[in-house]
Amino acid sequence: MTRIGIVGLGYVGLTTSVGVAQLGHQVLGYDLDASRVNLLLTSKPPIHEEGLEQSLGRLIKSNALSFTNHLEDLQSFKPEFVFVCVGTPQDESGAADLTILNSAAQEVAPALPAGGIMIIKSTVPVGTCQKIAQSLNRTDLFVASNPEFLREGTAIKDFMEPDRIVVGANSPEVAKKVMSLYDAIDSPKLETSLESSELIKYAANAYLAMRLSFTNDIANLAEATKANVDQVLFGMGLDKRIGNSFLKPGPGWGGSCFPKDTSALVSIAKSYDSRLPLVESAIASNHAALTRSADVIEGLVGGHLANKTVAVWGVTFKANTDDVRDSPSLKIVDILLKRGATVKAFDPIAIAPGRAGLSMASTALEATVGADALAILTEWPEFSEIPPELVAAGMKEPVVYDARRILPESWRSHFSVFKVLGEAAK
Numbered sequence: 001m002t003r004i005g006i007v008g009l010g011y012v013g014l015t016t017s018v019g020v021a022q023l024g025h026q027v028l029g030y031d032l033d034a035s036r037v038n039l040l041l042t043s044k045p046p047i048h049e050e051g052l053e054q055s056l057g058r059l060i061k062s063n064a065l066s067f068t069n070h071l072e073d074l075q076s077f078k079p080e081f082v083f084v085c086v087g088t089p090q091d092e093s094g095a096a097d098l099t100i101l102n103s104a105a106q107e108v109a110p111a112l113p114a115g116g117i118m119i120i121k122s123t124v125p126v127g128t129c130q131k132i133a134q135s136l137n138r139t140d141l142f143v144a145s146n147p148e149f150l151r152e153g154t155a156i157k158d159f160m161e162p163d164r165i166v167v168g169a170n171s172p173e174v175a176k177k178v179m180s181l182y183d184a185i186d187s188p189k190l191e192t193s194l195e196s197s198e199l200i201k202y203a204a205n206a207y208l209a210m211r212l213s214f215t216n217d218i219a220n221l222a223e224a225t226k227a228n229v230d231q232v233l234f235g236m237g238l239d240k241r242i243g244n245s246f247l248k249p250g251p252g253w254g255g256s257c258f259p260k261d262t263s264a265l266v267s268i269a270k271s272y273d274s275r276l277p278l279v280e281s282a283i284a285s286n287h288a289a290l291t292r293s294a295d296v297i298e299g300l301v302g303g304h305l306a307n308k309t310v311a312v313w314g315v316t317f318k319a320n321t322d323d324v325r326d327s328p329s330l331k332i333v334d335i336l337l338k339r340g341a342t343v344k345a346f347d348p349i350a351i352a353p354g355r356a357g358l359s360m361a362s363t364a365l366e367a368t369v370g371a372d373a374l375a376i377l378t379e380w381p382e383f384s385e386i387p388p389e390l391v392a393a394g395m396k397e398p399v400v401y402d403a404r405r406i407l408p409e410s411w412r413s414h415f416s417v418f419k420v421l422g423e424a425a426k
């Protein structure tokens with residue numbers, strides 16, 4: 001059994017702790033936040049993630065996994081590898097802020113014995129791992145890069161069944177050692193330099209974000225031209241070089257990765273006197289998509305949002321997560337509020353951080369009572385199970401905007417206006 005320390009028990013660190021322990025290693029997760037650690041020690045995950053609670057319970061019980069908020073515990077654990085999984089948030093200029101990462105690296109390096117490897121899982125600008133290696137002032141330690149590609153909602157499954165595993169290091173021996181931690185996983189495995197590994201992560205996320213911006217722009221054009229957007233995207237994706245996944249139109253992309261990583265990549269390029277016009281356009285297209293949805297809602301209530309109440313279903317950035325970071329729904333809500341609307345929102349799991357003019361309802365129906373319009377902004381599947389006649393009966397005006405394209409066709413007859421993103425008005 002290899003002893004592995006995980007530093008930072010946020011989304012990435014926690015799912016990595018569970019994943020690595022499931023692979024048969026002995027794992028100690030470390031975080032400064034005592035309340036988070038205490039919660040985890042009772043097998044309670046602070047985030048909503050499919051399968052996480054059960055796995056935590058099982059792994060803690062079998063002593064494969066434990067947590068601490070004391071650095072000394074990590075030191076006496078003597079991990080052969082430490083995964084650094086702390087946040088790299090966006091700073092005011094759009095670049096990644098490495099303050100937390102740098103201090104975490106300095107703090108935990110002494111816990112690594114000679115020959116130990118610090119593995120950076122946090123998303124970091126190209127060149128960061130090299131700089132960390134130099135800053136540690138220890139020639140007996142190695143630094144590797146091992147980006148995560150986990151999607152919230154399916155993170156544990158993504159960990160165990162990845163499309164690929166990427167490990168970057170300064171020497172093939174170090175890369176091989178890190179890759180050997182994943183021996184139990186059968187997937188394509190790529191060993192690269194530190195810089196290539198760091199850039200692969202940003203390139204993948206920027207490409208996916210660009211693809212979604214393109215998808216949303218095509219959906220908008222399909223709406224204008226009366227083309228059927230499902231058929232257009234399906235027909236396009238049948239080309240094997242394109243493929244059909246990740247082509248679902250929506251109100252815009254968001255979450256904890258795409259917005260900050262696209263912006264950081266643009267910033268990385270600038271620091272090398274280079275430009276990424278496609279990524280810059282994808283970001284601009286996404287802003288336009290969010291505003292477009294707010295404009296549609298404004299249009300549906302008669303062109304003015306002042307004194308109007310909009311019901312919003314879904315505040316998370318996508319379904320099956322409780323994460324509201326950079327949520328397209330909340331960005332649209334903010335535009336509606338700024339234009340004078342009152343918003344009553346409902347989400348099956350999350351509560352939106354407070355804002356003047358926004359209140360949270362305890363049921364989906366309650367949010368719609370007396371509303372001038374209902375907007376579906378997150379694709380929770382249960383929304384399509386709600387009886388449309390009850391929704392329509394309680395609203396001030398039976399007006400619906402489905403920005404996630406999840407409501408069944410049977411809803412249409414119950415509403416005076418039933419607008420679906422990507423579809424021309426019928």
Ligand code: UDX
Pocket residue numbers: 148149150151152153205208212245246247248249250251252253254255256257258317318319328
């Ligand atoms: C993403 C990447 O997929 C993952 O590989 C990376 O490591 C972290 O960032 P995540 O943020 O969990 O994962 O969400 P993802 O499922 O990729 O969705 C991101 C955004 O795109 C969401 O707002 C989602 O609603 C939107 N989206 C996604 C679409 O609008 N249409 C799609 O077809 C897919």
